[in-house]
Amino acid sequence: DLVYDNEVWLQAWMRGVEEPNPVEELGVSLYMPELVPKIDEVISGGAAQRAGLLSGDRLLEADGQPLKDWQSWVDLVRAHPNKDISLLLERDGREQKLVLRPEGKVDDSGVEIGFAGVSVAMPSWPESMRRTLEYGPVGAFVAAVDKTWRMSKFTLESIKKMIAGMLSPKNLSGPITIAKVASSSAQYGFFAWLDFLGLLSVSLAVLNLLPIPVLDGGHIVYGLIEGVSGRPVTERVQAWANQLGLVLVVFLMVFALYNDILRL
Secondary structure, X not given: OOOOOOOOOOXXXXXXXXXXXXXXHOOOOOOOOOOOOEEEEEOOOOHHHHHXXXXXXXXXXXXXXXXXXXXXXXXXXXXXXXXXXXXXXXXXOEEEEEEEOOEEEEXXXXXXXXXXXXXXXXXXXXXXXXXXXXXXXHHHHHHHHHHHHHHHXXXXXXXXHHHHOOOOHHHOOOHHHHHHHHHHHHHOOHHHHHHXXXXXXXXXXXXXXXXXXXXXXXXXXXXXXXXXXXXXXXXHHXXXXXXXXXXXXXXXXXXXXXXXXXXX
16 A cells, blocks of 8 residues: 655644634545445434334335435435424335324524434445554553544644634533543444543643643643742632633633534
8 A cells, every 4th residue: 555644834723713614625535434324323203213123223214215225214214393294114034114293493594493302324345445453562652642632732722723713612512422422432433432542631630730720730830830930829819810711611611512502
């Protein structure tokens, strides 16, 4: 295999874009295996559960029209809020008919769309597109340090771009989004879930080391000031700075949680 190390100069890339898609903005598309209309998870209390759909069902037809892929199913459901859809599905090798009435929900643009309450069964990737990297003890340590450094740098650059207005603050995520992403990564296996936890831990560690009072980074700043000046920061200044830092941290937490709620 040939590996190329190229650089692309980007200026004001995705400036002002609230929900950036870096890959799409570069003008390329990633390979994705075909998503067949097969159900993985059925949300409890949703329209699909009330209709009798189960995990593992393969959707064959909807209102007499063949369903070629998962996207055709999604488009059909979105276009039929609060309207009955006749389904033909395959379950345990047998065909079965059901009637589904998608719930009507209003999206961000104010348009009512249908919602069934199911997720797609993720396909497996072809063996030809899989790569396995193996390291010895020393190589694993070097690779871990390198990846930790790159993730730390990425976190700091993202914060810098948010402050400069090059990245929308709506990309901040709170505990709800973290839980959803953790759940999604777990569906791809233990190692994918563990990789996400590592990324989350590095991001939190970098944030904790920012020079903000009440965080560890703020205490490090106090120590540096004391080392340079020869005397500690006065309690009055520390109290004032800690209150300011606490307000900032609470504001960021509330804002991140607000973004989570908007994504629901």
